[in-house]
Amino acid sequence: MALPAFSVKPYDYNSLWQVPMDRALSAWNVTPTPVWITKSSSAKSIIVAQQYPGKTWFGLYTPHGSKPDRYFDIKLNSLEISKATTNFDKFVQYNLVHELGHALSLIDNPVTSQVSIMKYGVDFNLYYVPQQYDINDVNNYYN
Amino acid sequence: MIRRLKPALVLAVVPVLLGAVACSSQPVPPEPQTVTFSASYPEYSSVAELWSTADLVIEATVQPGGRVMVEMPAADDGTDPRADPGGSHEGLTEEQVGVVYTVRTVEISRVLKGTASAGQHIGVQEMGGTRNGVRYVEAGATLLAEKSRVLLFLRTYADFAAAPLNPLQARFDLDSHGGYRSLPGNTLRVTKAELDALRAGRVS
Numbered sequence: 001m002a003l004p005a006f007s008v009k010p011y012d013y014n015s016l017w018q019v020p021m022d023r024a025l026s027a028w029n030v031t032p033t034p035v036w037i038t039k040s041s042s043a044k045s046i047i048v049a050q051q052y053p054g055k056t057w058f059g060l061y062t063p064h065g066s067k068p069d070r071y072f073d074i075k076l077n078s079l080e081i082s083k084a085t086t087n088f089d090k091f092v093q094y095n096l097v098h099e100l101g102h103a104l105s106l107i108d109n110p111v112t113s114q115v116s117i118m119k120y121g122v123d124f125n126l127y128y129v130p131q132q133y134d135i136n137d138v139n140n141y142y143n
Numbered sequence: 144m145i146r147r148l149k150p151a152l153v154l155a156v157v158p159v160l161l162g163a164v165a166c167s168s169q170p171v172p173p174e175p176q177t178v179t180f181s182a183s184y185p186e187y188s189s190v191a192e193l194w195s196t197a198d199l200v201i202e203a204t205v206q207p208g209g210r211v212m213v214e215m216p217a218a219d220d221g222t223d224p225r226a227d228p229g230g231s232h233e234g235l236t237e238e239q240v241g242v243v244y245t246v247r248t249v250e251i252s253r254v255l256k257g258t259a260s261a262g263q264h265i266g267v268q269e270m271g272g273t274r275n276g277v278r279y280v281e282a283g284a285t286l287l288a289e290k291s292r293v294l295l296f297l298r299t300y301a302d303f304a305a306a307p308l309n310p311l312q313a314r315f316d317l318d319s320h321g322g323y324r325s326l327p328g329n330t331l332r333v334t335k336a337e338l339d340a341l342r343a344g345r346v347s
Contacts, residue, residue: 017228048240049228050216054303057270060242062180062279073239079217082225084185095183102181108283109328121186 002063002070002105004142005036007043017049017078020089024096027129028104033138035104044071045103047096052077058084059095061102074099087125094124101134105141175278182270182281184309190333194341196308197296199257202317203249205287206264211272213241243279245272246304247287249295255338257299266304267295284310285326292317294333 011021025037044064052075060075076095085091094117101118102108109120114133116122130138187193194200215237219227232240246266251259259265269287271279287293296313297305307313312331315323323333 011230013228013230014224016224017230046235046239048216048232048235049230050232050240051219051226052214052242053217054268054300054306055214055242055244056298056306056308057182057184059183060180061182062178064178064238075240075242078226078228080185082223088225098183099181108181108183120183121188 002067002103004034004104004138005038006045006071006103007038007040008045008047009043010039010041011047011049013049016088017092020092021047021049021076021096024093024100027093027097028100031130031135031138033135034142035138037100045073047074047076047099049076049078049092051079053079056080059099061099063102072103074103085124090128091124094122094128097129101130104138106134106137110137173276175273175276177278177280179280179282180271181283182310184311187308187312187331190331190337191341193296193308193313193331194256194338196298197256197313198299199259199297199305200255200295200338201249201251201257201259201297202253202255202292202294203251203265203267205289205291205293206248206250207289209245209247209269209272210266211243211245211274213237213243213274215241238275242270243272243274245269249287249293252292255342257297267297268304268306270310281310283328285314287314294323 013021028035028037055077057077058080059077061072063070063072065071081091081095082088097117106118108118110116110118112133115127115131116133117127117130118134187196219229221227247269248264249267251261251263251265253261270281270284294315294317296308298308299305311326311329315325315333318324325332
């Protein structure tokens with residue numbers, strides 16, 4: 001299995017992006033789970049926030065290699081994210097929390113009536129940190 | 144006792160053996176490694192919302208083939224700090240920051256919204272494709288099948304092929320009776336009557 005403690009390469013964006021992106025990492029780190037995400041210049045996993053014109057997606061998660069040495073890249077499409085909302089910082093955070101959920105082995109749109117950061121159409125104004133369902137899912141996976 | 148093969152049998156066997164040797168000496172292309180990626184998109188609450196967001200709504204038939212492309216991030220222009228986060232990606236590879244997608248050609252049979260005409264061929268983006276021996280597959284996405292007839296809600300661009308608003312909700316397959324079939328997992332349903340009402344502006 002992929003490990004719940006991993007590092008990502010440091011990123012350096014303007015404060016409108018850097019702050020909510022850092023909050024996304026912290027949002028996972030404060031959960032009662034084995035998750036611990038740090039930054040390290042030697043990390044193989046990366047997070048980038050960039051303009052991808054002509055694309056309709058907000059975020060992409062791409063794994064590389066095989067478990068337990070899996071690493072990943074996460075791409076945030078700044079063009080789409082900036083268009084989609086006025087509550088910008090929460091939306092950036094929500095998107096990265098969601099994509100990091102994939103790095104923690106969570107799947108898209110779980111079948112549940114509970115709120116999950118991985119569900120489609122979740123209201124990011126209200127839900128931009130891992131929810132109890134996500135926490136349970138991670139603990140079930142790693143414990 | 145050693146039995147001798149009849150000459151005719153020898154002649155028949157030797158070419159087969161030679162063929163086997165010849166075949167085994169041919170380079171066998173390796174199976175592409177498969178990478179399954181996940182993407183998140185805007186979700187739409189109704190067909191009316193799909194309709195109002197799309198620039199182009201068409202019925203079309205998927206043509207053979209496709210072009211695999213890689214899109215690298217656009218250069219930052221720094222004018223809007225929300226759209227342009229800044230930052231440097233020096234040292235990162237195409238694999239790390241590029242996005243692999245395939246442009247399929249579709250022949251339009253009917254235009255319901257937007258500027259296009261029946262009979263026109265246009266490019267439609269589909270995320271993923273095979274590049275450098277790696278097959279990129281989008282989790283949960285249903286690829287456009289050659290010759291299939293589809294209803295598409297698209298966003299159009301000056302410099303890129305049109306893109307479905309999302310891969311699940313913005314495409315419906317046409318059935319043999321001319322009705323629309325949602326992709327598995329898409330809870331939205333659409334009928335010709337609803338599309339006619341949207342075209343006529345009777346639904347907002």
